[in-house]
Structure formats: C-alpha cells, structure tokens
Amino acid sequence: MTSSVSVDEHAARIGRMLAPLLMARASEVVPLTDALGRTTADDVRSAVDLPLFRNSQMDGYAVRASDIETVPIALEVSGDVPAGHTVPVVLTPGTAIRIMTGAPVPAGADAIVPVEDAELVLGRDDDLAGSIVEVRRSRRAGEYVRERGSDLHRGDVIVPLGTRLAPRHLAALAAAGVGEVRVLAPLRVGIITTGSELVRGDRPAQFGQVFDANGIALAALSEDAGAVVGYRGTSDDDPASFEGVLADAIAASDLILTSGGISKGAFEVVREVLEPRGAEVCTVAMQPGGPQATAIVDGVPIICFPGNPVSTQVSFTVFLRGILRRAAALPDIPVRQVPLADALTSVAGKRQFLRGRQLPDGRVEQASGPSSHLVAGMARSDVLIDLPADAEQVAAGADVTVWTL
Amino acid sequence: MTSSVSVDEHAARIGRMLAPLLMARASEVVPLTDALGRTTADDVRSAVDLPLFRNSQMDGYAVRASDIETVPIALEVSGDVPAGHTVPVVLTPGTAIRIMTGAPVPAGADAIVPVEDAELVLGRDDDLAGSIVEVRRSRRAGEYVRERGSDLHRGDVIVPLGTRLAPRHLAALAAAGVGEVRVLAPLRVGIITTGSELVRGDRPAQFGQVFDANGIALAALSEDAGAVVGYRGTSDDDPASFEGVLADAIAASDLILTSGGISKGAFEVVREVLEPRGAEVCTVAMQPGGPQATAIVDGVPIICFPGNPVSTQVSFTVFLRGILRRAAALPDIPVRQVPLADALTSVAGKRQFLRGRQLPDGRVEQASGPSSHLVAGMARSDVLIDLPADAEQVAAGADVTVWTL
Structure with a gap:
C-alpha cells in the first residue's frame, strides 16, 4: 500500500533527506584557471596589499604639489618611470619625473600632473635628457596617486566562503597573486534508468523497444544544476540487474536518481529491490509524476522518479533542481x-x-x-x-x- | 589625434565589425552526450515516429472497447505483454491481455483498462495461465492508448536551427534515436594582455610589477558568454613582442581582445603597432574605460580595451558581452x-x-x-x-x- 502525499510534502521529505549531504561537503584545491563557476569552500584572504605599491593613476608627471601651486610653471624633467620599472626612484624637489599609468610614484612626489595638463617645452618625448615641462594646472597632494592598500589590505577577504566564482572574482584573486583556490567538490549524481524496453547501446530499436531519453535528461539536468554525473547506467526489469547497477552507482555517487520501476505494475524493479530496504514509496498528487519514492541505501540517498520521460523531467525540476542549484551556489530560478x-x-x-x-x-x-x-x-x-x-x-x-x- | 565618441557609437562600430563573424559560422558534429549548452546549426529532423509504436499509457489490460460496454464483465486473460516484449501479439476478441505501461498494444485491442479498474478473480499475478479478470469500468476506443506518431512524425523538426540545447531537447533527440547533432563551433577568442609591469609566469611580484588580472578576466568573461579561448598571451611594451604575440593570436582566433597600450602615454604598444595598420583609436565618453580601439588585421577583428582591470571588465560587459551571448544563443541579460x-x-x-x-x-x-x-x-x-x-x-x-x- 502506497501513501498519497502532496507535492509540498514530498518536496519536504526530499529536502530533509538531502540536508546532511549539503552540510558536510568535500572540497578540493583547483588552479584559478579552472575555477570559473566553482564555489569557494573558504574565505579567500589576500597575502598582499592592493595596489601592491603606490602608483600613478594617469600618464603624466610626478611632482610635489607644493612645487606647482602657482601655474604655469616650468620644471626640469629629472627622470622617467615607465610601467614595469622595478628600481625605486626619488624625486628631486623642484623637478618633475615623467610617469606612466600604474608605475610606482617616486619617493618625494605626492601628486601626478596628467599629460593633458603639461607640455614639453624643451626636449622630446623619446629623449627626455635636459627636458623642461610646463605645468598648467595645480594639483593637490594625493591627486591621481593610488595609495598602496587603497583597494584591499593584506589579510582582507577577497572572496568570501560560498561564492560562486565569476570573472570579476577571478580577476581580483589574480590581482592579489592568488594562483589556486579551495572550492567545494560538486555533488556526484548517480543516474540509473530502468526498463527492459530500453534499447541498450548504440543499436536500432526493435519493435516494442524505445530509446532511453531519461539517462541523458537526468545527466544534463544535473549538470545544468551544478552537479557532476558520477555514474550512469541502465537496468532491465530483472532485480539482479538492478542490484548490480545500484551497487556500482552507490560506489561512485553522493546521491542517486532512478527513473521507472516504481508504479503498480507487475515488473517494478526499483520498487521490488528498494521497498525491502526501507524505501518510502508514495503517490504524489501531481500530474505528470504521480509514483515517486525515496530510499537511503548504504548511506546514499536515492530519489526515484517515474519512468515516463516527461514525468522524469518534471519531477527533477520540481523536487531536485532547487536543492542542487543551492548546493552549487547557483542562483534560484524563482517561480x-x-x-x-x-x-x-x-x-x-x-x-x-x-x-x-x-x-x-x-x-x-x-x-x-x-x-x-x-x-x-x-x-x-x-x-x-x-x-x-x-x-x-x-x-x-x-x-x-x-x-x- | 583621437576622436571622441559616445558609448552607443562605439558599441555600434563594434557591432558592425563583428557582424560578418556572426553570419558565417563554422559548425561541427558532436555526440549528444557532449551537446548540452551547444547551439544547433541545422533543424534536427526525426527519422522515426514518436511514439515508435502504438503503446499503453497504463499498467492494465488491453481489450476491445466493444467487449466492455457492459460492466462488470469477466474476461479470460489470454496473454501478457511486459514492457520490452519484442514479439507482436494479437488479441483474441472477447479476451484481455495484461499489458505494462509503454508496451505495444496488441493488434485487435483498442483500449486499455487500468489495473485500478480490474481485478484478477481467478489466477495469480505471477502465473496468468487460465486467469480471469473482472473489468469494472467501460472505456471508449482509444482510451489510454498512445498512438504511433502522436508526439512527432517522421520528418518533423525535433529541435530547430539556432536552439541552445537544454536537457529537454537532448531528451527528445535521444527518444528519437538521434545520437549526434550538428552544432555551431563556438567563437574562438584570442586574448592579449599588455604591459611591461605584468609579472610573467608563476613568479612573485618585484617592486613596480603587478599580477595580470586581465588575462583571466577576459578569458572567464568570454567563456561565460559562450565563447572559447583560442589563444591567451601577454606582451610587454616592446612593439616586437606585441607583433609576435599578435601573429600567434591571429592564427588561433576568430576575434582578438587586447588590454592596455592604447592611451596617450609614451609606451602604448597596441596603439603603436595597430594604428599604422588602420586601427580606429578613440576616446569613448565613459568612465571607466575611455581609451578604446578597434582594428582588423589579416581579416581578424581586434577589440582593444584599456588596461586598468576595472576598465577592461566594464568595457567587455558594455561592448562585447551581448554580442558573444547572441552568437552562442545564450539569453540576453537585459539592463x-x-x-x-x-x-x-x-x-x-x-x-x-x-x-x-x-x-x-x-x-x-x-x-x-x-x-x-x-x-x-x-x-x-x-x-x-x-x-x-x-x-x-x-x-x-x-x-x-x-x-x-
């Protein structure tokens, strides 16, 4: 005798059964280049300040703000700091040093005059020796200077625990020199489709046989919801066949989905095998998708869907999609x-x-x-x-x- | 002298430049198991009717509707058709044949009596020889019978051209016995980040150096938008270095993105190399992201973004994300x-x-x-x-x- 339950009651039962799986999650370390779409298993903290050093926000000239209070003023160009210049430079007071965006601001300089507000009146862009620059606009101390640590301090969290890593997160991690990150291992879903009528392998269908639509549907639905397929197999309606496939699935999965074999017919293999092991078989007051069951075998939760292909897909969508998406930190798809x-x-x-x-x-x-x-x-x-x-x-x-x- | 343009004008220029790329697309054939999220390059038509054969919608008994007009009525059970039964069966008029969901309806039968409306009054479920079933409810001809082709006819389009393949599409293709599908080849994006200040390889940053955030950002943004990364490289501010990287990128890409090297400074490598080759360099009236450029070299469009990491990501989002998503048949992300x-x-x-x-x-x-x-x-x-x-x-x-x- 099967019990009759509402959609909400069955959804709640599945939610309770899978809750432990979502709380104790395995994690793994992956290089940043493989981390897009993965979910952080820890707060990721920075080992450095960002910016790493005080640098220029503009192409222009590094000066002391106090030297350009009266403009226009002509200053000797005493040096040049291109981006990537790795030798610290010191500004001689009363002079200017040409600087590129992102280059380290020379010690002693406290403002950048953007190139638009300055003109070389003596000398050439490609040979600054003996050059003179005319500065046409005053700047306050700190203008166009990016202070070390103004974006992030050493020890700050760059990306918190539970973040699904988007491009902008990877950019910030890379900027801080983070090369790898600890992420949640995805849930491994085992998929078993059942039915003696299913064509096995890459063969044509004989009269009375059908091609298996549920295996690829459940695999794709699981992947779309952020899980990975740990096992995929098919069983005919012989209990020994299902037992064998089930054992393989249990070894490779955190969670198993089955399709078919749980209604009131004479050859209901999932029901025959799982009911003696404590499966809760029920009729959910829904169409499509009435016959449903849940079980836990060897600690692995098993969600049993009916075998009609539309019923299988609807059941996954209604009962499992939201849980798997939450497990993968994917956004909910609200009704x-x-x-x-x-x-x-x-x-x-x-x-x-x-x-x-x-x-x-x-x-x-x-x-x-x-x-x-x-x-x-x-x-x-x-x-x-x-x-x-x-x-x-x-x-x-x-x-x-x-x-x- | 660079021209000043609006965001909309620059977006339109990029759109025009990439239009030919979106019209003439390469395609490839992939197995259905690799087709999730890919976009069909043709209408996919069915070589079969679906259902493949006339079959039962219920577990129950196949009968002639005219034999059960008066109920209750006792009928001899003259056979059994489990799912997967591959030998055609013929119903003897005046009898019933037990049938499982999905099994072929015997010739001569035109209705299914669901098991709920029938009871074996003589015989056993596991040995039907000599059994008698009592039918308690009349059924019209056609009830609970799924006609061959009632879902899809041979020659019908299962999935039209330009469909991003979701699980439900794969299920329908699999049901029709389709094992592989022609899909659009993804756009191959080449990515070149520039700047002598970028740390090369897996090293610590020296004073004045920064870690490259733009390479992984542009790669992840491109993948997120449905493209693949055909090439990824970094150039310093030496034109010969950029020329070399650019040649490698052109060979491996349908479209190239660069970051940095296009503003008004003294070491603007992208601008120095591409302007003589006809690049349109402009200042877009936006913040962040002012300096931008486009070029076509050896037939390959090149979109040049500024080098500040936020500018790069904003530029991609504003100018390129929508185009790449449309190319991959991903839904727009509306503002x-x-x-x-x-x-x-x-x-x-x-x-x-x-x-x-x-x-x-x-x-x-x-x-x-x-x-x-x-x-x-x-x-x-x-x-x-x-x-x-x-x-x-x-x-x-x-x-x-x-x-x-």
Missing part, C-alpha cells in the same frame, strides 16, 4: 506569476504541471498535451504551468504560476 | 531600472559605470569607489550602475539603469 493566454481545464485533486510556452507579450500558453509520453512536446516548451490541485477551469488572462525550464 | 539607495554624484560629460551592489529590498547602492584600479571593489559588486553623461546629481530613490554582472 513567477504570468497571465494565461487561453483558458485551460485541469484535473481536480491533482496538481498539474502542464508544458507551456511564453509568448512575446509575456503571457503563457499550453505547448503540448498533458500526457507524460510527449517528450518532443516537452522540448517545444520553455515553462511548466503549475495549476493547483483544486483548479478545474482556469480562465484566459488569469495569473498562473510558472516554472522556467 | 533593468532599479531605485538607488543613496544619492550619487557623477562627472558631467561622461557616462559613468559605477560598481554597485543589489540590496535585499531591490534597491542598489555603490559598492566601490569610481577609480578603475579597484579590482577587489569590482569583485564585491554585482551590478554596474549606468549613469547618463548629463547626470551630475542622482537622488536617493531615483531609478537608475543597472547591468547585471
């Missing part, structure tokens, strides 16, 4: 309220997840029939229209809840 | 209007792209100073606040345009 283009009828007593399509005007329309075998219809849709269990008629123009696929 | 938490002052005459942070209440605040060297400040931000060139004071609560990072 939205959107007006319905055309009236819909629904089946009372079961929450409906109809395949829908967003129209350019922002409304949503049904994109495919409700039957759970319409896998091509699912491909033509881009949202699920979520109708409550008590809905029977929904009028055109009424707001409905949609899940973005 | 939004968001209320400002605190008043801001801006520099009249230049469009400002301030680093901002979204607050939980939906408002946005400045997250870092305006200076273009604040790379750690950029890492703490999640939006760019885009203030028009004529803004000088923006009041708290006013709506501002934000770009999501």
Whole structure:
C-alpha cells in the first residue's frame, strides 16, 4: 500500500533527506584557471596589499604639489618611470619625473600632473635628457596617486566562503597573486534508468523497444544544476540487474536518481529491490509524476522518479533542481506569476504541471498535451504551468504560476 | 589625434565589425552526450515516429472497447505483454491481455483498462495461465492508448536551427534515436594582455610589477558568454613582442581582445603597432574605460580595451558581452531600472559605470569607489550602475539603469 502525499510534502521529505549531504561537503584545491563557476569552500584572504605599491593613476608627471601651486610653471624633467620599472626612484624637489599609468610614484612626489595638463617645452618625448615641462594646472597632494592598500589590505577577504566564482572574482584573486583556490567538490549524481524496453547501446530499436531519453535528461539536468554525473547506467526489469547497477552507482555517487520501476505494475524493479530496504514509496498528487519514492541505501540517498520521460523531467525540476542549484551556489530560478493566454481545464485533486510556452507579450500558453509520453512536446516548451490541485477551469488572462525550464 | 565618441557609437562600430563573424559560422558534429549548452546549426529532423509504436499509457489490460460496454464483465486473460516484449501479439476478441505501461498494444485491442479498474478473480499475478479478470469500468476506443506518431512524425523538426540545447531537447533527440547533432563551433577568442609591469609566469611580484588580472578576466568573461579561448598571451611594451604575440593570436582566433597600450602615454604598444595598420583609436565618453580601439588585421577583428582591470571588465560587459551571448544563443541579460539607495554624484560629460551592489529590498547602492584600479571593489559588486553623461546629481530613490554582472 502506497501513501498519497502532496507535492509540498514530498518536496519536504526530499529536502530533509538531502540536508546532511549539503552540510558536510568535500572540497578540493583547483588552479584559478579552472575555477570559473566553482564555489569557494573558504574565505579567500589576500597575502598582499592592493595596489601592491603606490602608483600613478594617469600618464603624466610626478611632482610635489607644493612645487606647482602657482601655474604655469616650468620644471626640469629629472627622470622617467615607465610601467614595469622595478628600481625605486626619488624625486628631486623642484623637478618633475615623467610617469606612466600604474608605475610606482617616486619617493618625494605626492601628486601626478596628467599629460593633458603639461607640455614639453624643451626636449622630446623619446629623449627626455635636459627636458623642461610646463605645468598648467595645480594639483593637490594625493591627486591621481593610488595609495598602496587603497583597494584591499593584506589579510582582507577577497572572496568570501560560498561564492560562486565569476570573472570579476577571478580577476581580483589574480590581482592579489592568488594562483589556486579551495572550492567545494560538486555533488556526484548517480543516474540509473530502468526498463527492459530500453534499447541498450548504440543499436536500432526493435519493435516494442524505445530509446532511453531519461539517462541523458537526468545527466544534463544535473549538470545544468551544478552537479557532476558520477555514474550512469541502465537496468532491465530483472532485480539482479538492478542490484548490480545500484551497487556500482552507490560506489561512485553522493546521491542517486532512478527513473521507472516504481508504479503498480507487475515488473517494478526499483520498487521490488528498494521497498525491502526501507524505501518510502508514495503517490504524489501531481500530474505528470504521480509514483515517486525515496530510499537511503548504504548511506546514499536515492530519489526515484517515474519512468515516463516527461514525468522524469518534471519531477527533477520540481523536487531536485532547487536543492542542487543551492548546493552549487547557483542562483534560484524563482517561480513567477504570468497571465494565461487561453483558458485551460485541469484535473481536480491533482496538481498539474502542464508544458507551456511564453509568448512575446509575456503571457503563457499550453505547448503540448498533458500526457507524460510527449517528450518532443516537452522540448517545444520553455515553462511548466503549475495549476493547483483544486483548479478545474482556469480562465484566459488569469495569473498562473510558472516554472522556467 | 583621437576622436571622441559616445558609448552607443562605439558599441555600434563594434557591432558592425563583428557582424560578418556572426553570419558565417563554422559548425561541427558532436555526440549528444557532449551537446548540452551547444547551439544547433541545422533543424534536427526525426527519422522515426514518436511514439515508435502504438503503446499503453497504463499498467492494465488491453481489450476491445466493444467487449466492455457492459460492466462488470469477466474476461479470460489470454496473454501478457511486459514492457520490452519484442514479439507482436494479437488479441483474441472477447479476451484481455495484461499489458505494462509503454508496451505495444496488441493488434485487435483498442483500449486499455487500468489495473485500478480490474481485478484478477481467478489466477495469480505471477502465473496468468487460465486467469480471469473482472473489468469494472467501460472505456471508449482509444482510451489510454498512445498512438504511433502522436508526439512527432517522421520528418518533423525535433529541435530547430539556432536552439541552445537544454536537457529537454537532448531528451527528445535521444527518444528519437538521434545520437549526434550538428552544432555551431563556438567563437574562438584570442586574448592579449599588455604591459611591461605584468609579472610573467608563476613568479612573485618585484617592486613596480603587478599580477595580470586581465588575462583571466577576459578569458572567464568570454567563456561565460559562450565563447572559447583560442589563444591567451601577454606582451610587454616592446612593439616586437606585441607583433609576435599578435601573429600567434591571429592564427588561433576568430576575434582578438587586447588590454592596455592604447592611451596617450609614451609606451602604448597596441596603439603603436595597430594604428599604422588602420586601427580606429578613440576616446569613448565613459568612465571607466575611455581609451578604446578597434582594428582588423589579416581579416581578424581586434577589440582593444584599456588596461586598468576595472576598465577592461566594464568595457567587455558594455561592448562585447551581448554580442558573444547572441552568437552562442545564450539569453540576453537585459539592463533593468532599479531605485538607488543613496544619492550619487557623477562627472558631467561622461557616462559613468559605477560598481554597485543589489540590496535585499531591490534597491542598489555603490559598492566601490569610481577609480578603475579597484579590482577587489569590482569583485564585491554585482551590478554596474549606468549613469547618463548629463547626470551630475542622482537622488536617493531615483531609478537608475543597472547591468547585471
């Protein structure tokens, strides 16, 4: 006898079952070049000040502000500091030193005169010996000088724990000389599709056989949600076959997903094997996706979805996508309220997840029939229209809840 | 003399320059297992009907609807069709054949009685020989029968040209037995960072040197926008060094990005090399990011960004992100209007792209100073606040345009 539960009750059960998995996470150290999209497992602190040294914000001339209080004024150009100049330079008071953006400000200088406010009146750009520069605008002490540590101090957190690393984070880490970073290991999802009707390997389908759509769907959905596929296999409807595949999946996965084999038929292999091991098999009051189950075998949580390809994909989206995305620090994909283009009828007593399509005007329309075998219809849709269990008629123009696929 | 242009004018120039690149795209064939997130280069048509054969929507009994018009009625169970049964079965009129979900409907049967509406009154589930089933509810012809081709006909388009392949598309392709798919080759971006001050290789920074933040930033930004990095190199401020790196980049890239070396200083290597080859160097009325250039060398478009790390990232976001995302069929990231938490002052005459942070209440605040060297400040931000060139004071609560990072 299976219990009948609501979508919310089943979602809560799965949430409770997976909570320990999300709390104790393995981590690994990766080079920065492999870290895009990974999630930091620690606060990453800087070993240096940023900027590393006091440097110029402009191409121009380093001076003492007190020497250019009256302008215009002609100053001897006593030196040159191109970017990348690694020898500290000292400014002779009453002179100017040509400087490039990012180059170290000479000791004794406290302001930069941008090149736009200065003109070489004697000498040449490519030979500064004996040059004279005329400064045409005064600058206060500190102007166009970037102080050491003005962006970040040594010991400061560059990127906090739990950050999904975007390009701007990698740039800041690289700027601080960080070459590698400790990130969360992604959750390893094991995927088992079941059914003696599934074509095995790269063969044509015989009469009565179908190609497996659920294996690649669950793998792609898991990867899209930030997990990695630790194992992927297929079992026929023989319990010994499923037992073998399950053992391999358990060895390679933090979490296992199965499709098929849990309804009321005569050859329900997932149910046959897992129910004696304590699986909770239930009927969720939803369409598609009624038969569902959960189990924990050898400490590994197993989420069992029904086998119709639309049911499998809808079940993943409703019950697992949010949890996996949170585990990977991916942003939630919130449900939205959107007006319905055309009236819909629904089946009372079961929450409906109809395949829908967003129209350019922002409304949503049904994109495919409700039957759970319409896998091509699912491909033509881009949202699920979520109708409550008590809905029977929904009028055109009424707001409905949609899940973005 | 460099021309001064608006952000929109420079964006339009880059758009025109890259348009040919987006129209003539190379494609490649990849197995379905490598196709997640790739973009179809052709309409993908089905070689089969889906479903492949007429099959049962339920676990139950296949019957002639005309035999169960009066219920309850007892029928002999004359056979059994589990899923994966590859031998065609024929229904003897006046009898029932047990059938599993997805199994082929026997010839002569036109309806399925779900197991919930039937009971074996003689015989056992595991030995149907001589069994009798009592059917308790009538069904019309066609009920719970999935007709061959009811999802998709042979020759129909499963996934149209230009579709970024999501899990649901892969599921439909797999269901139709499609094992590989022709997808657009991603754009190969070559990245050249310039500056004699950049630390080369995995060394500590000497006084006056800085770690290269732009190489990894441009690589990660390009990958995030759906491109691949075809080449990544660094040049010092010697024209011969840049020439060498540029030749390598041209050989490996559809499009090249450079950082640094295009402003008014004395050692502007990108400008020195590219201006004689027809580069358009300009000052864009924006902060950060004023000095910009474009060129085409040996047929390869080159987009030159300024070298300050914040300027580089802002320039990519404003001028290139949208184009690369469209090339990869990634959804646009639209700018939004968001209320400002605190008043801001801006520099009249230049469009400002301030680093901002979204607050939980939906408002946005400045997250870092305006200076273009604040790379750690950029890492703490999640939006760019885009203030028009004529803004000088923006009041708290006013709506501002934000770009999501």
